[in-house]
Amino acid sequence: MKTLITGGTVVNATGTVAADVLIDGEQIVAVLAPGSQLLGSDLTQSVDTVLDAAGKYVIPGGVDAHTHMEMPFGGTFASDTFETGTRAAAHGGTTTIVDFVVQYAGENPLDQYALWHEKAAGNCAIDYGFHQILSDVQDSSLTAMDELIKEGVTSFKLFMAYKGVFLSDDGQIVKAMQKAADTGSMIMMHAENGAVIDVLQQQALARGETTPYYHGTTRPWQTEAEATHRAISYAGMTGAPLYIVHVSAKQAVEEIAAARDRGQNVFAETCPQYLYLSLEEQLGAVSDQWGSFEGAKWVCSTPLRSRAEGHQNHMWQGLRTNDLQVISTDHCPFCMKDQKELGLGNFAKIPNGIGSVEHRLDLIYQGVVLGEISLPRWVELTSTTPARMFGFYGKKGVIQPGADADVVIYDPNAHTTISASTHHMNMDYSAWEGFEIDGGVDTVLSRGRVIVSNGTYTGTKGDGAFIKRGLSQYLV
Amino acid sequence: MKTLITGGTVVNATGTVAADVLIDGEQIVAVLAPGSQLLGSDLTQSVDTVLDAAGKYVIPGGVDAHTHMEMPFGGTFASDTFETGTRAAAHGGTTTIVDFVVQYAGENPLDQYALWHEKAAGNCAIDYGFHQILSDVQDSSLTAMDELIKEGVTSFKLFMAYKGVFLSDDGQIVKAMQKAADTGSMIMMHAENGAVIDVLQQQALARGETTPYYHGTTRPWQTEAEATHRAISYAGMTGAPLYIVHVSAKQAVEEIAAARDRGQNVFAETCPQYLYLSLEEQLGAVSDQWGSFEGAKWVCSTPLRSRAEGHQNHMWQGLRTNDLQVISTDHCPFCMKDQKELGLGNFAKIPNGIGSVEHRLDLIYQGVVLGEISLPRWVELTSTTPARMFGFYGKKGVIQPGADADVVIYDPNAHTTISASTHHMNMDYSAWEGFEIDGGVDTVLSRGRVIVSNGTYTGTKGDGAFIKRGLSQYLV
Amino acid sequence: MKTLITGGTVVNATGTVAADVLIDGEQIVAVLAPGSQLLGSDLTQSVDTVLDAAGKYVIPGGVDAHTHMEMPFGGTFASDTFETGTRAAAHGGTTTIVDFVVQYAGENPLDQYALWHEKAAGNCAIDYGFHQILSDVQDSSLTAMDELIKEGVTSFKLFMAYKGVFLSDDGQIVKAMQKAADTGSMIMMHAENGAVIDVLQQQALARGETTPYYHGTTRPWQTEAEATHRAISYAGMTGAPLYIVHVSAKQAVEEIAAARDRGQNVFAETCPQYLYLSLEEQLGAVSDQWGSFEGAKWVCSTPLRSRAEGHQNHMWQGLRTNDLQVISTDHCPFCMKDQKELGLGNFAKIPNGIGSVEHRLDLIYQGVVLGEISLPRWVELTSTTPARMFGFYGKKGVIQPGADADVVIYDPNAHTTISASTHHMNMDYSAWEGFEIDGGVDTVLSRGRVIVSNGTYTGTKGDGAFIKRGLSQYLV
Amino acid sequence: MKTLITGGTVVNATGTVAADVLIDGEQIVAVLAPGSQLLGSDLTQSVDTVLDAAGKYVIPGGVDAHTHMEMPFGGTFASDTFETGTRAAAHGGTTTIVDFVVQYAGENPLDQYALWHEKAAGNCAIDYGFHQILSDVQDSSLTAMDELIKEGVTSFKLFMAYKGVFLSDDGQIVKAMQKAADTGSMIMMHAENGAVIDVLQQQALARGETTPYYHGTTRPWQTEAEATHRAISYAGMTGAPLYIVHVSAKQAVEEIAAARDRGQNVFAETCPQYLYLSLEEQLGAVSDQWGSFEGAKWVCSTPLRSRAEGHQNHMWQGLRTNDLQVISTDHCPFCMKDQKELGLGNFAKIPNGIGSVEHRLDLIYQGVVLGEISLPRWVELTSTTPARMFGFYGKKGVIQPGADADVVIYDPNAHTTISASTHHMNMDYSAWEGFEIDGGVDTVLSRGRVIVSNGTYTGTKGDGAFIKRGLSQYLV
Ligand SMILES: [Zn+2]
Ligand SMILES: [Zn+2]
Ligand SMILES: [Zn+2]
Ligand SMILES: [Zn+2]
Ligand SMILES: [Zn+2]
Ligand SMILES: [Zn+2]
Ligand SMILES: [Zn+2]
Ligand SMILES: [Zn+2]
Structure with a gap:
């Protein structure tokens, strides 16, 4: 043929x-x-x-390095299966995804890895790789890293938030980074300060601030910037390559830029939602159908940020300066009906996630039209660099x-x-x-x-x- | 064929x-x-x-974006003609040079441009382009910029040093930058604070410090860092793209990195000599043949810098962080006999320049061997980016x-x-x-x-x- | 008594x-x-x-470390004599001024110093000291510095603007700083990039931009920030103590803060006008009496800056962080009638200066009322530190x-x-x-x-x- | 009298x-x-x-704002009682101490406060105040803050290290800072990243690195700089005044300087040991009497730092730039016999602390002799500012x-x-x-x-x- x-x-x-x-x-x-x-x-x-x-x-076909097909979260599942999600991706010109194997605290990483193969095998419209989530890192997690690298899973996502679910404490993070440094593998970091966010959420709910808008205000930029700085500090100590996922705060970009200026192997992605959408316009939206719960459509973490604070423009700038190297979607869709609705009356119970896997290439191409980035940069951000970053450039x-x-x-x-x-x-x-x-x-x-x-x-x-x-x- | x-x-x-x-x-x-x-x-x-x-x-064949074949300087000429220089370049894998049309204060830029075509035509072993030097920028120089851009000369070199010879004052620089911003052309800057260097030279000579070593000490890193900051400031005011030539001071790299972090179109090259050679070892060298005048072999500007101050390692780092994007040679050879000798007893009279056009690819490939940069980065620094930077990528x-x-x-x-x-x-x-x-x-x-x-x-x-x-x- | x-x-x-x-x-x-x-x-x-x-x-009685009584400028004289100006100062609680001996290019510093004693002696209501202006620094100026220090004039003001009038070129500045470092005396710097301002003025006037408002737009913050950086760089090279006069741009404060963080002896004053007044409201003012020439009342250099750019709030912050240590007035009054009027139709001919010597203590006390600074800081900024800075603390x-x-x-x-x-x-x-x-x-x-x-x-x-x-x- | x-x-x-x-x-x-x-x-x-x-x-008599008389730690007590310690202080010219009421996790802050009054009352040679340590901050701790402020205890020390003993997690810290912001009281922070230090200690001990020298290597500057940044971030979010105790790393000073440049109410002390002593010379010392355990004499936290890394000189610089405002001793003496000896074979069990309360004024006066600081600065650092910082200036x-x-x-x-x-x-x-x-x-x-x-x-x-x-x- x-x-x-x-x-x-x-x-x-x-x-x-x-x-x-x-x-x-x-x-x-x-x-x-x-x-x-x-x-x-x-x-x-x-x-x-x-x-x-x-x-x-x-x-070259798009590479979306951050998706969560049928991810279990808060008692439900992301609404796209590997079948529906990868088909949607194909429609949008994305021909590879790298999805996350989910290991919650208490689960065995390798078991989960096997389980994710079962979920994906025979269902996908396009090629796929896996990152491995490691929650509550144990010694067995460190051993699993060696195994997984042999399997072609060379990147490991850790969380600085979601206590009891995903969180690894700072000592655990350092240990995983030491292993990454030893093996040359990549640490991917969800860089939000969960301990502080938990306090802010409790206090907001106690004040009766329960709508989706407060999802944003209880995760202020400081919680992202601080966690980003901390992750970079540990990466510097251990020598681990570090990739910050879903960056949305300009102050986080500044931390990343400073690290890169020093020559550290620190990288980052942003997502289309952080370029176009905002706290004020989306999280604060009101509709006839949903009232002030309308904003639930855009509840994701890191959250959409205030346009008045200027984050969106700074993300575009970071893409131009190469302080942000990759655009992923963090595709993690939930329906309003039955899913997002779980958080009616309490924003903290809204399943986190936005679905964009189908639109990434289009949305970023619009940045070319608008003069934010060049045509080659569009390809670099959406295909070339994600492939290089995660070790399958040349093939993709x-x-x-x-x-x-x-x-x-x-x-x-x-x-x-x-x-x-x-x-x-x-x-x-x-x-x-x-x-x-x-x-x-x-x-x-x-x-x-x-x-x-x-x-x-x-x-x-x-x-x-x-x-x-x-x-x-x-x-x- | x-x-x-x-x-x-x-x-x-x-x-x-x-x-x-x-x-x-x-x-x-x-x-x-x-x-x-x-x-x-x-x-x-x-x-x-x-x-x-x-x-x-x-x-892809090497692109050396900074050479001075048969350049007139201080009463003599750079010892390589377009014929000998380009043939040497070819031996070293460089298949394109971009040479500088020299216009001294008082000369007509377009006349000089025509003269340089005469020098080069029919003599070169490899393809060549021209940058135009503009000294003591006049209104006619600004008009010439428009003409030259039509000719395919889209980059203009200004000097912040060499009063009465090359120097443009700061008002002239700003005017040329305004024109560059209007036309999208590139300002290349020799960023050294000539006014301060002149004072330091006079004071050094008055103290009897006459050997090549003092060429280095009278051009301290501050004179480069300050001029670099100043050029960046003017580029920011005017919107001109700016390319700093022959960067050798780590503090200059820091100024460039800061500008790039802000999203400014500021670029820079370094040269092999600033990666490998130093004030202490080369400018301060003593030989049987030449005594302490041995250092004259390495008199160039910006000067070789102190290894104790750590500049050399920082240049490699800048190449890794992409705060330096290009490696050129600033090839400007003078023989010791009759040429460098002009400065016996007074370092300020030594013709400035080092010849490396033949060795650039080899010397930087050694950086790959040493683990300083990657193999693709070698090609990017020596061929791809210089071609992109100066507008002939795709062809080269x-x-x-x-x-x-x-x-x-x-x-x-x-x-x-x-x-x-x-x-x-x-x-x-x-x-x-x-x-x-x-x-x-x-x-x-x-x-x-x-x-x-x-x-x-x-x-x-x-x-x-x-x-x-x-x-x-x-x-x- | x-x-x-x-x-x-x-x-x-x-x-x-x-x-x-x-x-x-x-x-x-x-x-x-x-x-x-x-x-x-x-x-x-x-x-x-x-x-x-x-x-x-x-x-303690106020110390105004920056005044210009009966200063000759542009063919006229500042309208306050030592008699009227010091009496006004007394009314406002200022009991000491340090005025500037003016030496224009071509004049002899020591002759001017003698002349200023004649002007002041027997006329002043309060005690006074002198700083010496050195324009177009010559070897004789350096010798004069030694003499003047013996006379109790231990601070020397240089200019980076006003070509042919006050300007010293960068080599001259470095020489004066070397002398200051040797003697422990203080360099005071008018930090504006005159070469660039001259170009911007000519271009503005050529576009028909002739009203006082354009005095501000042709001295953008970059011209102050750049000059401040440059002066700091020279002070770092030479070891001279440096005091930046009349700081108005936030970016200049940032340069000063960075130098101070490194431990350099870099100091700065701001003036009440930079705390309260702005480009938009004052330089752009229109009145029945004066039309758009109303703004001439506030033509001074550095100029009033844009409130939209946020400089005024940053000056208060700099006072709190001690990156600004002194508040002076730069008292240099000219009447609208016959004096400011010289610039009707050409802002560049408006005598530069604002009169505030009578109001400094009141205006800064209002900062205490507004919660910008504390009560002890008010005294420190307006009396204690100016006295310490210029060598007569204990007496005043x-x-x-x-x-x-x-x-x-x-x-x-x-x-x-x-x-x-x-x-x-x-x-x-x-x-x-x-x-x-x-x-x-x-x-x-x-x-x-x-x-x-x-x-x-x-x-x-x-x-x-x-x-x-x-x-x-x-x-x- | x-x-x-x-x-x-x-x-x-x-x-x-x-x-x-x-x-x-x-x-x-x-x-x-x-x-x-x-x-x-x-x-x-x-x-x-x-x-x-x-x-x-x-x-004015010296004010030592950081002492630990008869502090219970690791099963023993600091060897100076209020009687012996304050008498020693008096000998050295210190006439006021502010000591720390110790509340360990699980204890009641107000009970401990009462207990500390019992310890001190009738025993002290000089006047004394109390800071309150709050460990594992609970809601009752927040209430206690209100009570204690009424008692004249207006500063509260938190710990980012010592899990299970002193540590408050980041959410607890934020809550205490919110209370401090509300009341205008001061948060004092022991800024070391305990989670990371715990991992490094375990790994070192597992490698057989058991001598006092490894106390230093397992608390690298990154653990201090990171924690300092984090504490500053929370202070910025909440508006709490913040005082970092016992700063020893130059990178921590840089974090503090950056915060102060932004106008944050962030302050810090250093101690004589961080100015004069080092990892190499003291923690790594070997003696006839104690062998390589000699270094136990200088086991304190933050640790003595590497002279090769340049921290000591940077502390002096920070004192000059006022990025460090106070010199305290962190006086917490333990005898070698029976006390420091507890850590023979395991540096982690050595009681932490150095005794200097008697020598602070002398040791810092030596800095005046050496030209590091001025005579008035000596008084400011050792008496005036600690009194202002902690609310009893005027009295002391x-x-x-x-x-x-x-x-x-x-x-x-x-x-x-x-x-x-x-x-x-x-x-x-x-x-x-x-x-x-x-x-x-x-x-x-x-x-x-x-x-x-x-x-x-x-x-x-x-x-x-x-x-x-x-x-x-x-x-x-
Ligand atoms: Zn995430
Ligand atoms: Zn995700
Ligand atoms: Zn950068
Ligand atoms: Zn050149
Ligand atoms: Zn500062
Ligand atoms: Zn003035
Ligand atoms: Zn402590
Ligand atoms: Zn302590």
Whole structure:
């Protein structure tokens, strides 16, 4: 099965080039000067399929390095399964996710790892890897890290919040970081000061502040900035590579920038919600249907932050300065009905999460349209760097021979309107309802197969395979 | 004329890949999965030449963005002509230089630009572009900037030192920066505080401090850090993109890092001499032949800095943190005999400059061997980013179809010893005498032609062509 | 002649105390527990005068370390003579000024010093010292520094602006700083980047921007922050103590704070106008009488700054953090009629200066009322530290035995309305018209004599004597 | 009882003055011009005692704001009782201590407060106040804060280390800070990251690193700098005034300086041991008597730090820049015999503490001799600021009428050699054995009584009284 993509503009992380792309089986086998002539032969004649990308961008398929399919949380599950979630991702041009194996306090990391393989195997539309969550780190967790690295799980997420559920104390964190330093693996950190947030929540609830808005006010930027500083301090002591997830506070970016200036291996992602949405507009929203509970749609942690404080613009700046290197979604959808509703009358009981896995490429492409970032930077942030960061660049994240033929043809002349009525995620609302994008996904290939064409899913459940990852390729 | 490079590891800025490279005429036309099979045909059979790169790196030809061939300075000329200098560059794997058109105070920028074309045309072994030096900026200089941008000269070098020769005062600098901001062109800055250096020099000479060592002590790091801060301040006021040349002081790197953290378009290069050499060891050297005048070999500005102060290690760190983006040579060779000797008894009269155009790739590759930087970063610093920074990426700086076939096959198993007795630069000494490199240039192609093979120059004088550059492709 | 001040609260820099103050002749001879009993004797019976300070503050007389009486500038003279200006100062509770001997480029510093003694001698209501302005520093200026220090002039003001008038180039500045470091004397710096301001002024005028408002826009904060950084850099190189005059930009405060954190002897003053007034409200003011030329009343350099940029609040903060140590007035009054009018149609020709010498204590006391600073800090900023900074603490700046009996009884229950119709400065307008102060000067003593009582001047022309100052007592 | 101190140089925080001091009963009643004449009467004739201070300094008695008399710790007690410790303090010119009421986890703060009154009452040679330690903060602790403030205990010490003993978790700390912000009281913080230190200790012991030297290596500067940053972050969130105790790491000083630059009410003390002693020289010491256990003499927390890392010089700098405002001793003596010996074979079991209460004034005066700080700064750091910081300035900390007559006559021509054989603390060794001081205490008065004269204690047990303190007088 041979496919030739002709006439497009290939966008890689360092620039663009007019080039054709030849795919043989599951891999890209050549990138060629446009015209599809090679030593005299017209390649369009020799392939099975020709995809015309004239006037369009040909980009490596998106890599979403932070998703939570069917994640168990607070007695319910994130509403997207591996099946629905990865299919939605495919619609949006994302051809790889790295999902989190969940190990709660008291559970065995390796058992959970096995369980997550069961959940994903045979269900995914696109390729997937795993990070491992380690909660309440024990000696057995440290041993498990060695095992998991052999399995291709080379990144471990720790939490500085959620006592009794996810939290590891600071001594546990240091031990896990020592192991990461020894093995060259990556520590991913949920950097929020849970101890302080718990106090602020109790005090707010005691004052009768129960609506979703107070989810934001009880997790002020200081709780993120402080935890970020602390994690960086431990990474500096131990030598562990550190990746801060879902950064939303500008002061956290400043901590990260300072560490990077010193040459520390400190990295960070932000998410589309922290670029576009805010405490005032979303968490504080009121609707006919839901009243002041409307804001529950956007309850996630770290929370949406105050626009008046200027965080959103600072996130874009961080993306430009490369103090933020990756854009993920932290896709963790819950429906309003039965799920978010659990927190009616108590914001602390609202399942945390927003679903965006389908919209990431579009939403960040809009940043190109708005002049916030350049076209190559779009690809770098959404595909190249996440692949490098988590050790599977070359296979993914780039249009070059030898790479998996995960390719997206993106049309800058298309237009996309986001709505719950048209999205493919298993959610009864959209956090992005009414957002307009000046561009759109045209065609999506996963390892050589066209899985989305003209908005129609053409793949098969179970196409996606597990990716055994190596160590980070982004360390200095 | 078709060439196929097989079996090598292609190194681009974001990573490496095993791939073959097909060249047709002057350009790369395809990058292919290794094995040189394409849709069934064995390409090795269809090309004129097959170059075996097994076990070797295939990299985009080096881009040296800072050279001064036959530069007039202090009554003499830099000892390398465009002919000798570019041939030496070719030997070292550099396939593009960007040289400086010199306009001294009182001269007409456009006349000088025409003169430099005369000097270079028909003499160069490799392709070349021009930056324009603007001294003592006048209104006519601002007009010339518009003209020169149309010519493909999109970067303009100003000086904060050398009163009466190169210096523009701060008001002139601001005016030139305003023009750069309007046109999107790049200001390159020689950031040294000349007014203070002049005082320190006079005072040192008055104290009888006349040897080359005092060239260093009269240009202390403060004079570089201050000027760097000042240039950044003006760039911030005007919105001009700014590129600091030949950074050697760690405090200057800190100023640059702070500006970059704020999102300013501030960039910088360092040079091999600031990574390896020092005030104590080189400027303070004593030899049988030259006595304490030995240090004259390394008189350049900014000066070699004190190893005790830690600048050298900080330059490597800056390269890792991307606070320094480019490595150039500032190639400006003068012979000891008759040239450097002009400063016997008065360091201030020693022609300023070191010759390294031949050794840049080797010297920085040694940084890979030493673990200072990664292999892709080597290519990024010496080829990809200089091409992007100065507006000719795509044509140069990358191995991809459509790019000029400027390709270097680099052998990590070779060994190179640097010496005046073997180098190809027109110098009677080597600043790098005795340096050992664990690697070496194997083959060099310039626009498809092999111009160096096994250490032998196989090209023809005048092969090199002028590159009309666009605006920087590196702006955020 | 013996005076006893009873019943008041003595405020010194570190705190307050209920105490009586006994004056004998020109000096304080005792500070006593309240009640005026000493070893059984009722002191009120033994003195010539008893001043009742019940319910009032007893503070050391104000020290205004920055005034320009009858200063020649742009073909006219500051409108207050030593006679009128010092009398006005006395009304406002200031009992010492340090005025600037003006030496323009081309003049001889020592001649000017002699001339200034002639101007002041026999005319002053209060004691006075001199700083020496050194313009266009020559070798003879450096020699003059030695002479002047012997005379009790231990501080030297340099300018980074006003080319051809006051400006010293950076080499000259460094030489003067070297001399200051050698002698332990203080460099005072007018830190504005004149070269850049000149360009911005010419460009503004060419665009027809001629009103006073553009005085502000052509001296943006960057020109102050940059010059401040540069001066600090030179002070660091040479070891000179440095005092930045009339700081108005928050970014300048940040530069000063950074230097102080490193332990450099860097100090700074701000002035009441930078705490209360702004670009928008004053420089941009429009009146019936003057139209948009109204703003000329507040043309001074550094200029009033944008309130939107937040400088004013940052000045208060700098006073609290001790990154600003002194409040002076930079008193340099010009009348609107005939003087400020010189700049009708060209803001660059408006004589620079604001008159506040009479109102400093009141205006800063209002900061105590507003909660910006504490009561002891008020005394420290306006009296104690200026005296320590410039080498005459002990004689002035403190209520303690041995000190000159320069004492102000300040009534926190009084109320003061500032107006040109009531002020004592020789100005036809007030920069502070309509300002209301919740407090007021009650009684002023200068070396034991009551010179202001109930708003009436009771002194004699020529009471004031020259103060021979020592080196700074504030160095770390 | 009337005393006159004549002929001395009175040193206060802002400067020195030649003045006589008249004491009537327990208070200073007058500070007078030297010569002891007042309105004609020779005061020396009217007083009971004349103390001749010619050639000597007359300073306010020292205030040691951090002592632990007979503190229970690890099953033993600090070896100085209130009786022995305060007498030793008196010998060294310290006339006030503020000691810590110890409340361990599980104990009732108010009960402990009552108990500490029992310990101190009738035993002290000098006046004393109390800070309250709050461990494992409960709601009842918050209530106790209100009670204690009424009692004149306005400062509360929390711990970020010593789990199960002293530690409050971060939520508890925030609650206590909220209460402090509400009441204007001061939080004192032991800023070390206990969770990390616990891990490092366990790992060190597991490696067989058991000697006192490893006490230092397992509490690296990062654990102090991180905790300091965290405490500052919480203080910023809550608005609580914060005072960091026993700062020893330069990076902690940098955190404090940054907070102070922002205008936060953040303060800090250091101790003599962090200025003079080091990890290498003391903790790593080996002796004939004790072998490598010799270092136990200097086991305290925060630990002595590496001289190679430069902390000691940075502490002096911090004292000059006022980023450190107070010098206390953290006096907590333990004998080697039976006490420090508990940690033979396990550094973690060595009772933590050094005894210096007797030597603080001498050791810091030596800093004046060495040129590290000025003479007024010596008084400010050791007396004036601690009194202001903790709310009893005016009563103590200054030579002025109305102040308690706590006065030290200090002789700069004396010489003091420190030794266990001559000191008055109840310790079987001296941490300062062999230190030589170029000055010495001559006479000490406590509330008007001479309690030390010529090295002889002349007071009576129980002279000292409890000081009911107000809120801090040092807040901005
Ligand atoms: Zn998270
Ligand atoms: Zn997540
Ligand atoms: Zn940075
Ligand atoms: Zn150059
Ligand atoms: Zn500071
Ligand atoms: Zn002035
Ligand atoms: Zn402690
Ligand atoms: Zn303690």
